[in-house]
Amino acid sequence: MTDTAHAATPGPRTSRAYWTVVPGRGELRTAPLPAPGPDQVLVRALCSGISRGTESLVHRGLVPARVHERMRAPFQEGAFPGPVKYGYLSVGVVEEGPEPLVGRRVFSLHPHQDRYVLPASAVTPVPDDVPSERAVLAGAVETAVNALWEAGPRFGDRVAVVGAGMIGACTAALLARFPLGRLQLVDPQPSRAALARRLGVEHMAPEDAAGECDVVVHASSTAAGLARGLELLGDEGELIEMSWYGDEDPAVPLGADFHARRLQIRASQVGAVAAARRARRTTADRLATALDALRDPRFDALLSGSSRFEQLPETMDRLAGGSSDVLCHVVAYGPTT
Incomplete structure (x- = not known):
């Protein structure tokens, strides 16, 4: 042969x-x-x-x-x-x-x-x-895998995903498998509540979302979502920015208590394997991981x-x-x- x-x-x-x-x-x-x-x-x-x-x-x-x-x-x-x-x-x-x-x-x-x-x-x-x-x-789930390799959520963490579009929803679906203390999918559209139920996560309107988060993943591609994500962080918390804004340049609210509370914003982009895994994972490994995750209905x-x-x-x-x-x-x- x-x-x-x-x-x-x-x-x-x-x-x-x-x-x-x-x-x-x-x-x-x-x-x-x-x-x-x-x-x-x-x-x-x-x-x-x-x-x-x-x-x-x-x-x-x-x-x-x-x-x-x-x-x-x-x-x-x-x-x-x-x-x-x-x-x-x-x-x-x-x-x-x-x-x-x-x-x-x-x-x-x-x-x-x-x-x-x-x-x-x-x-x-x-x-x-x-x-x-x-x-x-698989491509969207691979993007979400990369972001979670960046974020590194820990046992008992309080996490919010802001933006229930395709990328945000994939990220929330993966996070639903983590042993978190709290997970909320934050989106202003009431119709996203049904999506959140099917994913096994809690849907919250932006104004009702719980604060003091350890990690916020932002995927709404809006300045308002980014601002709310920063507000939801606890002191020294980190926001992982996954949004693509096209030809817009959103205002980033770095005034008020951003510096006093030592908040962090870190970009995540699928073009390269997350730094935390780059020495041990290839892009092929990452995509295979995403396809394996898609066994979940x-x-x-x-x-x-x-x-x-x-x-x-x-x-x-x-x-x-x-x-x-x-x-x-x-x-x-x-x-x-």
Whole structure:
């Protein structure tokens, strides 16, 4: 038996991908699909996920010029504000490639596309007991894992997660497994109470949240949320900032008692493994940890509907200007397993 298995497919092959053509308008484009090389895989997409916050900024052309390079997705084509092929939550089946991977479901940080070729090292097998739709959350859960490696919550800690969007909800779902003294998911939308119940955490409106927190994780992407998060900290407490603000520069309230109470703000960004684990964990380890965490069915609470790949231009337009109740929208390419 050889180490690789590449099925011969005669004739030229093509794939279809979603592109943001100009701010506010996207389309499906057809392009040649190359044959995979010896260390590559050909993946047929089952489903992908739309991370509403970030992808709405891309759709609307609101990625600031000064962060265009830092905001590039791993397999992005084109450039902001467009035309650009963007996205980073894809689950599919390996059709060609190294023998151990053929027929396996895998997760990759690839844009919305029905078939694509990647280095074999860029895909991570999905555990058999994790449904494909839930597995698209791996990128968001990986971001949450990184933040918790940064934060290092301790036994009995009082923790608040401010912002119940996709990233905040994933973080709260992971924290629900910790032996904390208190955990609150803080969000002004009353509808988030149902989400919090499904995640097994307590929902609180910002004005009702409990203070004296040891750790606050901020993921609301609003200046008001950041200010409230700092207010919720106890003396010498730490706020982990996970928000992405697009082209906004929020005011950070560093007056009043910020210095007197010796509060701390620390950024967390998934581009690098958290410093506390960097010597012992790779990005591949971190993603595998996230996929393992997705065995927990409570993450299904973050899936906010689905639509067909062929409908993606209309779907993206609707999500970019629609209800903020949407967390992760699933794009279906065919029967999922």
